[in-house]
Amino acid sequence: MSDQLDDDNDGRYPHRTVIGLEVHVQLKTQSKLFCRCSTQYGAAPNTQVCPVCLGLPGALPVINEQAIDLAITTGLALNCEIPPLTKWDRKQYFYPDLPKGYQISQFDLPICADGYLDIPDPANEGSMRRIGLFRAHLEEDAGKSMHDEAAGRDFSRIDLNRCGTPLLEIVSKPEMFSAAEARAYLSELKLLLTHLGVSDCEMQEGSLRVDANVNLHITKEGQRIATPIVEVKNMNSFRAVERAIEYEAERQYQEWEDTGATIETVSKRTFGWNDATEETFVQREKEESADYRYFPDPDLLPVALPASRIEAARQELGELPAETRDRLQTQYDLKPYDADVIVNQGPQMVAFFETVAETSGDAKRTSAWIQQDILRTLKENHWELSEFPLPAETLGDLLKEIRAGRLDNSRAKIVYQHLLNHGGTVAEATAALGIEAVDDSELDALCDELLAANPQVIEHVQGGKPQAIGALIGQAKQKNPNVNPGQLRETLLKKIEAM
C-alpha cells in the first residue's frame, strides 16, 4: 500500500482519509429471510406480514434457502471463504421497527469471510485497486418507522412490510483512501451484484444502504495521529456518499486542529448526512454503548455448506464484469474507458458488442457506435436492449460495409435509421434507399470530370493546399450521392499528383 498522503500546501500536515464501508444489500428473493411473506417493493403498509415477521408470540423462523444460495454466490464473486458451517445469532436491542426485540443476524461464523473487490483506480485510469473485505453476513431487515407530525399527532408510524427481508451486510476493510475510491467501490459492487442478479442495489429504493466509517491519518512531526472515527449514515445516492466523505474529511481536519481529539480520546460517533445543506451532523451523541448480548439463536439450526455445494455455485458464476472488462481490452484492444462503458450496460450489451464486433471485424468502430448511436437510440425510445429491433448480426454487417469502404459514415447512419424503421438486411436497406456502391471506373470518370471543371483546385492542391479538394466533394455528391468521400478524395489527389 502506498504511502500517499495528501500534502495540502496551505500549511496542513500531510494526511490521508481512511474509509471503510458497510454496505447492506437487499437480496432478490421472492419471500423473506425467515418467513414466506412477499418482499415485493411498494406494497401498502402492513400487508406483507405474518406472525413470524410480526414477532407474534409463539412464531418461529424458517430459513429461506434461496437467500443462502445468493449469499454464497456473492461471497464467491467477492473472493470470500465460505466456511463449512455457518450459524445464526440474535442481536438484541429495543426499537419499534424490530418487533422481536432482536434481529436474527450472524455474529461469529458469518457465511462469507475475508475476500476483496478490485476497483478501477479513480486516480489512475487503467489501474485497479484491491479493497479488502472483512466479511459478509446474512441478517433480517427491520421495518420502517415514519415520524408523523401531521395533524398535530405525535407518533411514529410503523410499517413492518420490510421487516424480515433478507440483507447481506458486506463489510470492507478500511482500505479506501478517498471519497472517489469509495464511490468507485460502490459502483463496482453494484455492477457485480446486479450482474449476478443478487440484488437491485438501488439506493433510492433502499435495496442498497451504505454506512461510511471515516477518519484521518495525519503525520505530524514523524508521528502518526488518527482522528476519531465517525460513522456517516443516511446517504441516499453514491454521489451523496462521495460528498459526505469529502465533507467529513474536511470537518475532521478542522476539528482536529481545533480540539486535538484523536481516536484514543474520543470514541466512535454516528453522524447523519444532510443532502440539502450538504453537511454531516451529529445523530447520536454518546449513545448508551449498545450491548447487543449476542447469542446463538436456539430456534434455528446451523447451516452446513458442503464443499460440493460451494463448488457447484462457483461453476455457475460465469464471467464476472471485471473479467469481462479485462477481456474486452485484451481480446478486442479496447481502451479501458470503452470497455467500461460496455460492461456497465450489462451482460446483454457485452454479448451484443461481441457479436457486432465479430461480424464486422471492427471492434473499435463497434464500440464507438454503441456509445454514440445505440445508446442514444435506446434512450430516445425508452427501449431495453432486449427491445432493440436491429439484430446484432445486421449491425455487424453494416459496420462491415463501412470498414470495407463501401459505405461512408453519414450514409451508414441513414441505412441504420432505415433498418430500425423497416428491418431487413443491409443489402435490402441500401437498395431501398438507392444507395449503390460506386465502382472504380465510374469513380475514375467522375474525378476526371471534376478536375476538368475545376482547374483552380488543381492549382491550389499543387500549391500545397490539399484541403482545397473539399470543394469538389460537395459537387461530386450532387452528381452521384453514392460516392464515398474518402475514396473520392484519395482518387482526386492521386490524379493531381500524377499530373
Added chain:
Amino acid sequence: MAFSDDDIRKLARLARLELTEEEVQTLGPQLERILGFVEQLAELDTEGVEPMTTALDVTNRWAADCVQPSLSREAALANAPLADDECFLVPPVLPPTS
C-alpha cells in the same frame, strides 16, 4: 459479585424495566444469591468442551423461496395497543430532554 442499586438500575434499563425503588432494593440481594448459586459451575473444568446450544444435531432445515399468503392488515393490527388504519402507532423516538 455484588450489585449496587445503581447496577440494578442500569441492568433494568438495558432490559427496559422501570423498577420501583422497592424492587431495586429487593432484586439486588436476590440476584446476588442466585448468581452465587449458579457460579458453582466454575468448579468444573470445561476446557475443550463444545457449548451445547440445542439438543439437536441436525443441520439444514430450510424452505423453498415461495411466497405464501400474508395476514390481512386487519389481523396484523388487531392486537395493536394503538394503530391508525395502516400502521402501528408508537411514541416517537426522541431523546430524553432532562
Added chain:
Amino acid sequence: MTIPLDSAVHLKRLLAAGDVSAVEVARAAIDRMAVTEPTIAGFTHSVGEPLLQQASSIDQRRAAGKSLGALAGIPVAVKDVLCSADMPTTCSSKMLRGFRPPYDATVISRLRAADALLVGKTNMDEFAMGASTENSAFGVTRNPWDTSRTPGGSSGGAAAVVAASNVPLSLGSDTGGSIRQPAAFCGVTGLKPTYGRVSRFGLIAFASSLDQVGPLGWDVADNALLLSQIAGLDARDSTSLDAPVDDYMSAVAAADVRGMRIGVIRDQLESDGLDAETRAAVQRAIGVFRDAGAVIVDVQFKHTKYWVPTYYIIAPCEASSNLSRYDGAHYGHRSEITADEAKQMGPLVATYCKSREEGFGAEVKRRIMLGTYSLSEGYSAKYYSKALRVRRLIRGDYDEAFGQVDLLLGPVTPTAAFALGDKVDDPLQMYLCDLFTVGANLAGLPAISLPAGATAAGLPLGVQLQAPPLREAALFRAGAAFQKATDHHQQRPSL
C-alpha cells in the same frame, strides 16, 4: 348415566358404541367445571355453551357415517401458553390480557383436526416461569387433593383440571419440569417428549432450547393417545424432528418390562433434598419394576449437582431474549406514561419500561434481569457460555448411562405438593424444586411422571422414568407395566 370424564380411551369406546353422545360429554364437562372451578380455578378461559354446538356437529358427522378424528368428542384443556385463534391467549400474564392471536399453534390445529373438544385454556405460572402456578397474574389454582396446596407449575391448571375430572386430557408445556411436577403433585400421568418431537410453532416461548409441549391424563394410555395426535414433523418449526412417530398405543398395550434394564441415579435417590415419603415411593416403584421383570442397575452421573445451576442460567438467558418482544409496541399491554417519565427517558423508552414493569410479574422480571445480566458483555462467557458447556457434560452423563440401561427411574419432585404461599418469598427455594426434572430438558430427552402412591396425608407422589431420544414408546411400555401392577393412577381426590 354419569359420563366418566377421566379416561379418553374409555370415552372413545362409549362414543363409538353410541352409548353416549358428544353433546352429552360436552354437557358433562361444562357441568363438572361449574362445580369445581369456584374452588380449583384451573381455567383462564372456558368456551362454555358454544362447546355444545361443536359437539353436536361431531354427533351429526358420526351419525352420517363420516370419518372422525381420533379425539372426536373428547374434551381437552390446553395450557394458556399455546396460541388459539378463537380464544384469548394470555400466558396468565397481564402483558397478554385480552390478546387474541391470529393463528393457531400447530398442536392446536392438530387437536382440531382430530376433532377434539377444546374446552378452554388453563391457568399457569406467568410465561411458564414457576413451580406452583402462584405466579399467575389472574389468581392461583388449587390442588384438587388438598385445596390449601398448589397443584405445582407451571402447568398447574392443566394438571388440576384433569385431577378434578373436568377433562380426561390436557396439554401442558415443560421447560424444567412444568408438566411432570404438576402431574406428580396432582396424581396424574404427564409426559415431556423428546426435544423436537412435538412442534413448538405457536407455543409461546419461555426457553427455546428447553420447551416442549406434552400430554397430561390419568394414565399412560391417555397420554399415548394425545401424544400420537400431536407428535411429528412441522415445517414451520425448524427445531422439529423429521423422525417417524412410533405406535404409542401398541407400546401401552405391550405393557412389559421383562428384560429391560432400568437405571437408578444413586446420588439423586440419596439426596438430602428428597423427603422420606417421596424416597419411599421411589423405592417401592423400584420394587414393582423389579418384580415385573426389569433388571435394576445403579448408575453414576457425574454432574447431577450442576443440573439446577446450569438450567437457571440457560433458561433465564433465553427467556430474557424471548420476552423482549413484549414491549407494548405492536401487541400486549401498553402503559400510559407521565410527562416526567417522558422527559427522563424519552417517550418511547419510557413506554417500553413502564409497560414491561406493569405487564410482568415479579418472577418474570427477576428472570429477565438474571438472563440479561448473564448474556451481557463481560459476563456472557462466564455464565452463558459456561452453562452451555456444562450442558454438554450433562448430556454426556445421560449418553453414557443409556449405553448401559434402557430407562432411568427416579424421583420427580423432592416432596409432595407444598402449601400455597410456602415458597413465594424465596426464589431459590422454588428453583430447587426442579432438581430432578431439569436434566431431561437440558439433555433434550423424553421423561414421564407416573402416579406412585400417596403421603400419609393423602397427597399424591410421583416417580419419573427417563429415556433416550425418541424412545417415548419405551416410557409408555414401562409405564403401562407399572400401571398394570399398581392402582395409584386410579385414585381420585374427593372433591
